[in-house]
Amino acid sequence: MTLPALSDKGYRGRLAPSPTGYLHLGHARTFWTAAERARAYGGTLILRNEDLDPQRSRAEFVAAMLEDLRWLGLSWQEGPDVGGPLGPYAQSERRTHYLAAWRALVAGGLVYPCACSRRDLARAAQAPHESADGAQDDEPLYPGTCRPPAGAPPPSAADPRGVNWRFRVPDDEVIAFTDEYQGAQAFTAGRDFGDFLIWRRDDVPAYQLACVVDDNAMRVSEVVRGTDLLKSTARQLLLMRALEIAPPRYYHCDLLTDEHGRRLAKRHDALSLRALRAAGVKPEQVRVQFDQLVLREPTTG
Numbered sequence: 001m002t003l004p005a006l007s008d009k010g011y012r013g014r015l016a017p018s019p020t021g022y023l024h025l026g027h028a029r030t031f032w033t034a035a036e037r038a039r040a041y042g043g044t045l046i047l048r049n050e051d052l053d054p055q056r057s058r059a060e061f062v063a064a065m066l067e068d069l070r071w072l073g074l075s076w077q078e079g080p081d082v083g084g085p086l087g088p089y090a091q092s093e094r095r096t097h098y099l100a101a102w103r104a105l106v107a108g109g110l111v112y113p114c115a116c117s118r119r120d121l122a123r124a125a126q127a128p129h130e131s132a133d134g135a136q137d138d139e140p141l142y143p144g145t146c147r148p149p150a151g152a153p154p155p156s157a158a159d160p161r162g163v164n165w166r167f168r169v170p171d172d173e174v175i176a177f178t179d180e181y182q183g184a185q186a187f188t189a190g191r192d193f194g195d196f197l198i199w200r201r202d203d204v205p206a207y208q209l210a211c212v213v214d215d216n217a218m219r220v221s222e223v224v225r226g227t228d229l230l231k232s233t234a235r236q237l238l239l240m241r242a243l244e245i246a247p248p249r250y251y252h253c254d255l256l257t258d259e260h261g262r263r264l265a266k267r268h269d270a271l272s273l274r275a276l277r278a279a280g281v282k283p284e285q286v287r288v289q290f291d292q293l294v295l296r297e298p299t300t301g
Contacts, residue, residue: 010043010221011037011038011041011042011043011044011221011222012038012043012044012045012046012218012219012220012221012222013034013035013037013038013043013044013045013046013220013221013222013223013224014034014045014046014047014048014215014218014220014223014224015031015034015035015045015046015047015048015069015074015076016047016048016050016211016225017031017047017049017050017065017069018050018051018052018053018057019049019050019051019057019058019059019061019062019064019065020053020056020057020058020061021061021272022061022064022065022068022272022273022274022275023064023065023068023069023272023273023274024271024272024273025256025271025273025276025286025289026226026255026256027273028072028273028286028290029253029256029289029290030224030225030226030253031069031072031074032072032074032287032290033224033251033253033290034224035074035075035076037222037224037251043221044077044078045074045075045076045077045078046076046077046078046079046084046086046089046218046220047066047069047076047078047079047080047081047082047089048079048080048089048090048091048214048218049062049065049079049080049089049090049091049092050091050207050210051090051091051092052091052092052204052205052207052210053204054092054204057092062080064274066081068273068274068277071273071277071283072273072283072286072287073283073284073287078218086217086218086219089218091205091210091214094210094213094214094217095205097213097214097217098199098205098209098210098213099160101209101212101213101243102160102165102198102199102205102209104242104243105167105198105239105242105243106154106155106157107154108154108242109152109153109154109155110167110168110242111155111165111166111167111168111198112146112147112148112155112165112166112168112195113146113155113157113163113164113165114142114145114146114163114164114165114166114195114197115146115163115164116145116146116164138193138228138231139193139196139197140194141193141194142166142194142195142196143194144194144195146166147166147168147195160199160203161201161202161203162201162203163201164197164199164200164201165197165198165199166195166196166197166198167195167196167197167198167208167235167238167239167242168195169189169190169193169194169195169196169235169238170189170190170238171189171190172188172189172190172191173188173189173190174186174187174188174189175187175188175189175234175237175238177233177234177237177247177250179230179233179250179251179252180222180249180250180251181251181252181253182227182230182252185230185233185234187230187231187234189234189238192231192234193231193234193235196208196235198239207232208232208235208236208239209239211232211236212236212239212240212243212245213243215248216240216243216245216246220248221248221249222248222249222250222251223248223249223250223251224251224252224253225250225251225252225253226252226253226254226255227252227253227254227255228255229252230252233250233252273286
């Protein structure tokens with residue numbers, strides 16, 4: 001799986017914040033990078049509200065993220081607050097899109113119901129970096145407890161609710177791609193990651209499926225996000241292949257860390273944009289820290 005060289009024709013980028021807390025400096029740098037790349041290539045920037053998780057998404061965080069991003073100096077041409085031709089731009093309003101993809105995967109025998117109860121399922125709707133305590137929250141390697149034998153008929157189900165649904169990965173296949181910033185990447189299915197969640201038993205689509213469906217439906221040509229999601233890119237490339245979706249390009253930014261070398265998370269309240277604003281920090285003081293990253297040319301090899 002190789003990605004095409006970057007082109008300035010028809011560029012569409014996106015910001016995809018989750019309203020589960022206040023945005024911090026790490027979010028700000030990634031979103032600033034995404035905005036600057038869209039601007040440099042004369043493209044369109046989309047804001048998508050990734051409010052899938054009904055337990056953690058809150059209206060006040062939606063309002064705060066819009067306000068904080070505009071304070072930082074960002075603007076977007078499509079989004080929940082400005083509209084656009086490919087909405088709705090809130091994931092909580094896009095269930096029919098996810099159901100269509102789930103049905104296609106079921107019909108192809110590419111997913112299966114899973115009755116296992118695992119502690120990580122409660123946050124499966126969130127991107128793997130969005131853990132409540134700020135720790136790395138990549139999905140654990142699934143041991144295959146509920147995986148059906150090879151050649152089993154597709155499951156019969158009219159609705160995903162009531163059980164967890166997992167995508168069956170092709171064991172030992174190397175998923176390789178070239179990241180526009182980090183260079184050549186390769187992950188082995190079944191070893192670096194296992195059968196992953198695409199739908200939760202409480203009837204919430206998981207992050208991997210929703211991200212793939214929405215990036216395709218919104219015609220995103222380049223995904224800018226943090227390096228903690230490199231492994232998610234390998235998973236998503238498998239989903240795209242299964243759904244016959246052409247992949248976008250990827251640009252994974254380095255993560256900002258605190259004084260102890262830990263990546264920033266929403267628990268770092270003192271480094272939230274909201275707290276910095278309250279302390280009198282100006283947006284230009286924040287933006288000047290981000291200049292070293294934004295417009296690097298595609299990496300080869």
